[in-house]
Amino acid sequence: MENQNDPLEPVIAARLKLLREQSGLTLDGLATASGVSRAMISRIERGEASPTASLLARICAALGLSLSQFFAEGEAPPSPLVKRSDQPTWKDPETGYVRRAISPPRMGSDVDIVEVSLPASARVSFPPHPASKGMTQYVWLFEGVLHMTLGEQTYRLEQGDCLFMPVGEGHIFHNPSDSPARYAVVLDQRKRI
Structure with a gap:
């Protein structure tokens, strides 16, 4: 799960923490809803671990998101075309x-x-x-x-x-x-x- 060379690791960390907080969930609450340990979620949020596809899908499902929605940046205006x-x-x-x-x-x-x-x-x-x-x-x-x-x-x-x-x-x-x-x-x- 360690992946210090992945440029998306800090993006995933920040995005997960933001989405968890926006959902009003504590680490314990997200752990319970996703079936992923509190310690692992915390490590991902701190950028100390990279989630596998399976693990990230479980977290996203608990947040009510698809993987695509998780990776979608929320700041750019919506556009029907994505290059x-x-x-x-x-x-x-x-x-x-x-x-x-x-x-x-x-x-x-x-x-x-x-x-x-x-x-x-x-x-x-x-x-x-x-x-x-x-x-x-x-x-x-x-x-x-x-x-x-x-x-x-x-x-x-x-x-x-x-x-x-x-x-x-x-x-x-x-x-x-x-x-x-x-x-x-x-x-x-x-x-x-």
């Missing part, structure tokens, strides 16, 4: 998973589009989380091979395949190949319960 050079990119320090937020932030849409590059043999697990229950997403594979595990069912995706799935029940992204997998995640945050 590639302005799309926030983040790398998971544990798996090498690289995530780029495609959607223009703060447009009032319930849909987020994210591009992900998952290194060869990498696996990213998103455990079940009540705050995400009822949300859905599409996973559209552009390059490589991807195994998606939802509960007991594993789906093999190849180039061009698209999988529709619930989010809150937990899932695993796994690249079983020896080359990167590149895919889009289209997340619909409207809750269908």
